[in-house]
Each structure stands twice: as C-alpha cells, then as structure tokens.
Amino acid sequence: MPELRVGAKLLQVAEQANLLDALLVGGIAVPYSCRAGSCHACLVRCLAGEPLDLQPEALAADKRAEGWRLACQCQVGGDLQVEPFDPQRDGLAARVVGLDWLSPSVLRLRLQPERRLRYQAGQHLLLWSADGVARPYSLASLPGEDAWLEFHLDCRQPGAFCDAARRLQLGDGLRLGELRGGALHYDADWQARPLWLLAAGTGLAPLYGVLREALRQEHRGAIRLLHAAHEPAEHYLAGELQALAAEHAQLQIELVTAAQLPAALAELRLVSRQTLALLCGHPTTVDSFARRLYMAGLPRSQMFADLFLTRM
Template sequence: MTTISYLGSRYQVRSGESALDALVRGGANVPFSCRRGSCQTCLMRAVAGEPGPVAQRGLRQELVETHHFMPCVCHPTEDLTIEAPDLSQLLLTAMVSGVRRLDDRVVRLSLETERVLECRPGQYINLYREDGQSRSYSVRGLVDEDYFVEVDVQRVPGGAFSAWIHEGLQEGDTVKVQGPLGDCHYRPEDDGRPLILIGTGTGVAPLHGIVRDALRQGHTGGIWLYFGAREAKWLYAHEELTALAAQGVSYRAVVLEGAGDQGATERGALLQGDVVTRAFAEHPDASRAVVFLCGDADLVQRARCEAVLAGARRDSIRADPFESEVAAPPRDTQIIEGIEPDPELWEALGRGPKLRAILEDFYTEVYQDERLSPFFHNVTRERAVDKQYSFLADMFAGTKDYFGLKPFNAHHWMVISDELFDYREAMFERHLRRHQVPEPMIRRWAHLHELFRREIVKSRARGLFLEGVEYHLDRFQEEVVTVAGLCDGCSAELLVGDTCRLHVRTGQVYCQRCDAAAAE
C-alpha cells in the first residue's frame, strides 16, 4: 500500500483508489471538480516520487517538466510527497523597455523577456508584481518583427494594478511574466476565409496585431475590423487602424454617441450605433467566417451569441474577453426573463416527443464520453434528460413552469473551459442534424445555449447562490449519524450516533477510521 504525504499528514492509498480519492477520504481539503482529468482543478506537484505518465496526460509541457500532475487520475505505484501547484516556476523575467502613453487612459508597455516568447498577436501573457498579484494582458505586436512583447494597458478607475503600470513602472524595471496563453490568433488554415474582428477599448490592440499577422501571411480573404466605443475620444488607436485601409482592410469605427460632432468628424468617418449590431448587419451569414472578439466581457458574450446565430462555426469563433478580477454573481435569471418563446421550433419538436428523443440520444453519447461523463457523477442519464427537457421545453413553449436549478447553480462546482463548452455544443448540434432539425432552428437553439456560456464556463469552482448569497460547499463538516448507513471511503457500517465527516458538496460521508494519520 502506497502513502501520500501532504501538508504534514500521510494518506494511505488503497487498491484501485486514486490519489485524489485517498486525499478526500482522509479529510484533505483539496480542490477538485470532474475527478477524471478533464478540468485540471486538482493539479498538484510531486516533490518526491513519480506520479506516472497517465497523471500528466494533457498537461502543458512546462507543467510536466516541473513535476505537476492530476491526483484524480493518479494511481501511484510508489510513495509520493506532494504540494500545491507552484506556478512561479513557469515565470520568466522581463525588462521594461518602454512605457509609451497613447492617450489619457492607455499606455503601451514594451517588454524584453529573458528568452524569446513565441507570442502570436491575440494571445495573452500574465504580468506579475513583486507581491504575487497578476493580471492578464493581450499581446498586440509581432514579436519576430517588433522584437518586444507589446501590450496596451487601460487604466481602470480604482484599479491598483493598472495604476502601478501607469505610474510605477519605468524603463529598465524588471517584472515577471507567464505565457503565451490562449488561442485567439490567426492560423494558416484561415487563409481565404472572411475575417470578422470586433473589439472595444484595448481589445482593439490584439485585433490590430491579428490583422497585421494575417496580412503578413498573405491572407487572401476579406478582412473587416470593427472598433466600438461610447464616444469618438475613446477611439485611442483610430489613426493606426485607419491606415490599414491602404492594405485592403475594411475598418469601421462605431460610436454610440456623437458620430456627427465636429470633434468626431475631425477624426475621420465614424458610424453611429452598436458595434455588434453593425458587424452582423453587414455579415448576416457568417458560416464561412473566422470571428475574432476582444475587449469588454459583456460585449464579447453578446457578439458570440450573434456569431452563432449568424451561423459561425464554434471552432471559428476565437475570443478574449476582458473579465473583471471580481467574480460576477449569476445573471441567468435576467437572461431567462429576456428569452422569447419559439413556437415554430416547439411545433417542429412535436411539442415535446422529438425533444425528448434528441436528448435521450445525446445523453447516451455524453455518458459514454470520457470528457463529459465525469461531470455526471452520481446522476442517472434519465435524470439528466428529464432536467434538460423541463428547462428547454419551458424556454421554447414559454410556459415558465421550470423550477429546477438555473444554469449557474446547476454547474457551480464544475470547472468547464470554453473549449469543453464548445466540444459539448458541437456534439449536441450533431444530434440535432441527425434528427433533421432545420438549420435555421439549429442556429436559434445554439444561440439559446450560448446565452448561458458565462454562467457555465469558469476557471475555478464557484459556490451555490441562494437569495443573493454565495455558499462555498467544497469543505468538510462533522455530523452525527441519524440514519445508519455505510462509509463512502471504506464501506464500514455507520451507526446512529456515530460521528462522521460529510463533504458538503458531494454528500459523501466518511467514518473516523478513514481520517488521515498524523504526520511524523
């Protein structure tokens, strides 16, 4: 029997048990979500011992090289000493080679890293202060042409990090960076396809870089760049972007207010209105397009939805939303209230029977899928079908009879990436086509699912929201057994009056014999 040492305690790993199972059974308060290696929430680092290649499958190479692994798929064959992930080992030192003020709100930061970063415009880096605080910034420049890694940083009112960059950083200072990260960039296979780029604020910086990258690679399709702002004065890179017209780029500057004001017209032709509405009014069919979205998270989400409605393929929508560091409360109640019934689609589904048939086929595949099935631990396929049927029937028919968990709370503990969300949606759309749902209706259905992306996609687990209060359930608490049962760790009998440990989120109970031994 192998042993895991963690934070001064030792945990015995039983036959057939994963390292994560042993830690949880022993009462270790470790983060986890899918328990099958999909989400990487339980990531740990091996200080001594080898976790094995299966426990590192799918990790970035730098994580493998620094001995990180996933306990949920680790079945150790030797003793391990482990610790929380140490991502500081992935950081590079960079020298600030330039801080250029572009206007009252934006500075352009140029960084020279200790080794060349193979950054593509549209990817992002994490910039760290000495106190360990970090923020993500999108790369705008072409490193092989511009040499430096360039990011545009907008000052956020009350933001200590952006204030540090605007006021504290000077040429010659050194900082730590991590990256490049993200996949919102141009690819050779995009050649010949229309490129639609939509951004606000400093989100236009990576979009500018993506356009330059496409032009450098000889892109032969059309390119449309939409830059949205409230007023003309916030179009901080307008002159640079206007110059792209000479290279065949269709540039649209769209402001919500004052397009005809004298100060605005002096900056060149401006359009008035909503930038997302303008973009998809000009591109009602985006089925062949590659869509790039950067900037304000609300705008990016809205543009994603419109792109899906216009027929853009999910693998052709590349986004970099600038999310706030403060986790947002659920918005699904407001989203649901804004959804109009779709009687045409409801009739096409036979007012229910065809919807159930689609869901039964879909969830049969989900429960066999190694990436999606882990999120349905202890949930029967029939229950999953029933819950989804009730929710979708309510949306399409407009009956407002659904009283189950809304999307945020139903997924609050699940760590799901944008890529995994798209993977699930692509699978679902394949089933819609197998059941011969008309393509315009598939787009409307996909649009409805897309409305809830921000309620579902997250990089860390959230708590359950009840009456506006978030309750974090990833914890243990002691309970006195009131109904006899079995320990979920060792199957020992739990008698009425026994003290047990309850994992609040999963509902699993463990007897006192499953407690971790004290450290030596």
C-alpha cells in the same frame, strides 16, 4: 484530514477542499485572477502527492510532467506538498522599454525579455510586478517584426497590477510567467476566407497582432475589424488601423461607441458561409458579438473567442 505542506508550513485541510482556497485560508500568498483555469496566475508545483485535477487539459503536457498544477482547478484528496510559482526563480526577467498612454485609460507597455521569447500573434502572457502581483495580458506585438513584447493595459478601473504599472519607469524590471495560446490565432489556410475581427476595449490588443499577421501572410479575403469603445477617445489605435486600411484595400475598419454598438451589430450581414470571426473583450460584449453572428448565420464552429475575465 489531509495534510497540505508548503515549505515549513503544515496545514490541515478538509478532504476535497479546493487547493487554492486551502492555500489562501492557510495564509499562503498565491496570486489568482479568473478562477476558471484561464489566467494561470495560481500555478503551483506538486512535490509530493497528487491532487484531483478538474481541468488537466488547461496545462501543456510538459508543464504537467514537471509537476505544475492550477490550484484553482484542483481538489485536495490526500496528503500533498506543493510550492507556489516563484517569479524570481521560475519566471523570465524583462525590462521596460516603452511606456505611453494611447488614450486616457489605455497604457501601452513594451517589454524586452532577457532572452528571445517564441510566441504567436494572439497569445497571452502572465506578467508579474516587482511586488508580486500577477495578471495575464494579451500580446499586441507581432513576432519577427516587433523588437519588444507589447501589451495594452486597461486602467479605467483601479487594480493592483494597473496601479503598479502607473508607477513604472523606463528600465524597470518585471517578470514573465507562462506563455499561453488562447483561441485567437491566424491560420495560413484562411488566406482566401472573409475574416471578421470584433473587439471591445483592449480586446483589440490580440486582434491587432492577428490582423498584422494576416496582412503579413498576404491574406486575400476581405477583413472587417470592428472596435467598440466606451467613447470616441478610447479608440486608441484608430490612427494605426486607418493607416493599415489605406495600404490594404481588403481591410475595412469600423469604430463604434458602446451606445452605437447595438445598431452596428444589427447591420452585420453574412456575405459568405466561409467567414471566420475572432472575438475578444469583456464576456458580456463577446456574448453579444457571438449571438448576433449566430443569428446572421455564422456557425459557432467558425467563431474563435477569448474573454477578458474580471477577478472573482
């Protein structure tokens, strides 16, 4: 049986065992969230040996060259020595500079990193609480314009990170993990094309950043943003969005509840084959967005989606 070494601990594991499972069974505290290679909470560095990586493209080439792997996507094929990502050693320090409730369930968290972080609208970042809980969150801030990193935390359901976030105070420290580029972005070549932004819940966060990036780049095509929330009080950026619409004639804002969403989607009509759609939220809602857009005539290749996966 292959041997898996972590620090002074030596584990005997079955060949082809999932690396994350082997670590957890062996009592090694490795955080994880999606188990799909998306959140990057389960980063480990290989010090000796090489696991079978089922999703090598999920990590940037420079990270792979440094030995980093996603434990959830690796199988143990031989003797292996790894060290889990240590937020104190490997992460970037950040300080809480803003905390406020945008709605009964959405907490806006603003962080100031100890050094400037280069990112693009629509990307997401791994946040580590002081007690070692890791969770990926999309950036709602706009680089070059906002002086902080902004995140919108959905606290409707209990969760380890949300519970920790409720206890945060101004000046508290967090650690930042890997910055990830998802499917959501704005391309300058899109300026004349109609743009549809469809969000559910806090899936609005990255699209708010993308929207402001599009407007900053003087997007000329029509922009339609639809936000679906459980109830009217959860349209947590309604004021900001309406203010942007008042300043930009090409921007249309639609705020619908979950009960109103099927009717709103049924009314979607494609006015141009050049339309691009950016979708974000819970997988079930994003799937309903995508199916309706496809039925309306929008090719899948013109849809860009990020899913907010729940922990498995």
